[in-house]
Amino acid sequence: MNNNTLWSLRLGYSAKQTKTIEKIGFKKFLKQSFSTKFDSNIPDYMEDSPKSFQELKETRKKLKASNPEEIKEMLKKEAQTSFEMKAWWIKKMNEDEFPLREKMTCFWHNHYVSTHQKVKVNYWIFQHNQILRENAFGNFKTLTKKIVQSNAMVRYLDNTDNRKDKLNENLSRELLELFTLGIGNYTEEDIKNGAKGLAGLGIGEESAVYRKNFVDNESFVYLGKKGNFKVDEMIDIIFEQPNIPYLITRKILKWFIYDNPKEELVVYYGNYFKKMNFEIEPLLNKIFSEEYSKNNGGSKIKNPLEYSLQLMDELNAKNPNGKLIAYFLKNQGMDLFNQPNVKGWDGGNSWLTSQVFLQRNNVADLLCNGKNLSRGQKENQDNMMIQQNPNRHLDVKLNWAKEANxxxxxxxxxxxxxxxxxxxxxxxxxxxxxxxxxxxxxxxxxxxxxxxxxxxxxxxxxxx
Structure with a gap:
């Protein structure tokens, strides 16, 4: 495979950027990828969804006073909004001239998992996604602070149930185990004490806030330090730990390049990350620049996004339906905004089970015959929302040299x-x-x- 095509796929989802890399060079391509702007606009599909805590309370009151048919219709509308959000994101991934920000947003989406299935409030999930997008190339510690204090995260990891004299350790545990340090770099006592520091952190208007009546103000020992710490101070202490950089550098290497990165690479890039004070852009720039020159093709199994969007691009499919793609991703085990658990998608070999491989082959047959992804699949609630005939033909055209042998x-x-x-x-x-x-x-x-x-x-x- 052409090396520029390989890196177009790795830093995006298809070969669309191959010619740009060839034309301006890899270094300039990275620079322009990092300089993409963050769009803070709220999409139209979110217009009718409750956005403030007050609006949410009013919606819940309305639900309680409604009859079963009205309740069903309101819930269906919110489910449709969730599906619209998937299609909106897939469109961004597919159409951005420099898609690295969306690729990195998806990485963080699978690192700081917070699912619609549990959170149930579309706007909080959208906010969570926007925090990831805005800070995709920013500072790891800053991003951790923002995400842990998002309404989606405190709801997803049950910190709304964490209060003085009735502690819930879920957020405290995952903050250490999955978000920052990894297993073996903290104790169970740190988790219990961390829950004290997070007690009372619950839903707020734009982000989580401490509820005075539920806060635990007793001193505790956290990762060797004693005090009455709250969330920002706890995260500062976490980022002083010697093994803080390695969990995330390992996951970045796995997401972009190697399903099984060598430990010396993890340590090498991790040490640089720490030296850069946990700034993400310099780390990515160093990883991509140094790995670009290596012969490392074939070191990672494509995830369903990379597989499906590459096929769509190669076949020049006109106006691909994001909802149908989202439905295919769900069948492949990569349901956006709904990972199977707090650990997220496993990646690697899980993307190539016999069932997944068969589904991919079936989709290749459909697309090569100009048919939509869901053709022949049993109708259900998900694809009933799509509002486009899944049996309609797609206009596909493969590019190839017509005069060649x-x-x-x-x-x-x-x-x-x-x-x-x-x-x-x-x-x-x-x-x-x-x-x-x-x-x-x-x-x-x-x-x-x-x-x-x-x-x-x-x-x-x-x-x-």
């Missing part, structure tokens, strides 16, 4: 799609597109599409 066309597609092939696979390709292939004959377009369909079903296409 069979081996040249095969080489062109291999360069765009596959990181490596062997002689046996090459022979299989030449069986599909034979030596006497003539692009001027009727059906030549279909023959190249058949070759493409075969290529994207190979194990090599699942890797980047």
């Amino acid at each position: 069979n081996k040249e066309i095969i080489a062109e597609l291999k360069d765009r799609l596959l990181f490596q092939t062997d002689a046996t696979t090459q022979a299989d390709f030449e069986q599909i597109l034979k030596y006497d292939f003539d692009s001027k004959t009727e059906g030549s377009e279909n023959a190249v599409i058949r070759l493409f369909n075969f290529m994207v079903k190979t194990p090599e296409f699942q890797l980047i």
Whole structure:
């Protein structure tokens, strides 16, 4: 695979940015990726969703006073809004000229998990997503403080139930175990004491606030320090710990480049991250710049987003339906805003189980035949919301050199799609597109599409 194509996929979701990288160079491409602007506008689909705590209370009052049919309709409307949010985000991922901010937002989305299924308030989930987007390239400690004090997070990890004399340790535990230090770098006593410091931190208007009646003001020992600490001070203490940089650098390497990064790389980049005072942009810049020059293609299994958006891009699918893509992602185990648990998507081999691989092959068949992703799937509540006939045909068109011979066309597609092939696979390709292939004959377009369909079903296409 062309190295610029490889990095277009790694820093985005398709080969769309390949020509830009070739034209302006990788260094300038990174610079422009980091300088993308944050859009703070609230999308139209959020217009009718409650946005303040007061609006939420009024909505709940209305629900209690409504009849079963009205309740059903109101809940259905909020479920539709949640689905609209998935489609809105997929559109951003797919259309941004420099998609690294969205790729990094998705990374943080799977690090600081907070699901719609549990939080149930669309605006809080949207706020959570916007915090990640705004701070995608900012400071790790600052981002941690903002996310832990978001309404979505205190609801998701039950800190609304955490109060003096009735502690709930969920947020305290995940702050240490999953968000910052990782297992082995704290004690159970730190978790219990951390819950005291977080006691009373509950829902506020724009972000979480301490409720005076529920706060625990007793001193406690936290990671070796004694005091009456609250959330910001606790996170400051966490970021003084010697092993703070390594959990996140390991996860970044896994998200972008290696399903199984070497420990020396984790430590090397982690030490640099600490030296940069936990600024994310310098860390990413160093990782991408240094790993770009290495021969490391095929070291990561594509997640369902990378797989589906690359297919859509290669086939030049016009106006792909984000809701259908979201439905496919859910079937693949990558349901946006609804990870299976607080640990998030596992990634790696979990993206290539026999069932997932079969689904990918079926989708390749559908798209190569110009059909929508959900064609043939049983109707259910999710795709009833899509409001677009899943059986309608898509306008797809594969780009290839019309004057080339069979081996040249095969080489062109291999360069765009596959990181490596062997002689046996090459022979299989030449069986599909034979030596006497003539692009001027009727059906030549279909023959190249058949070759493409075969290529994207190979194990090599699942890797980047």
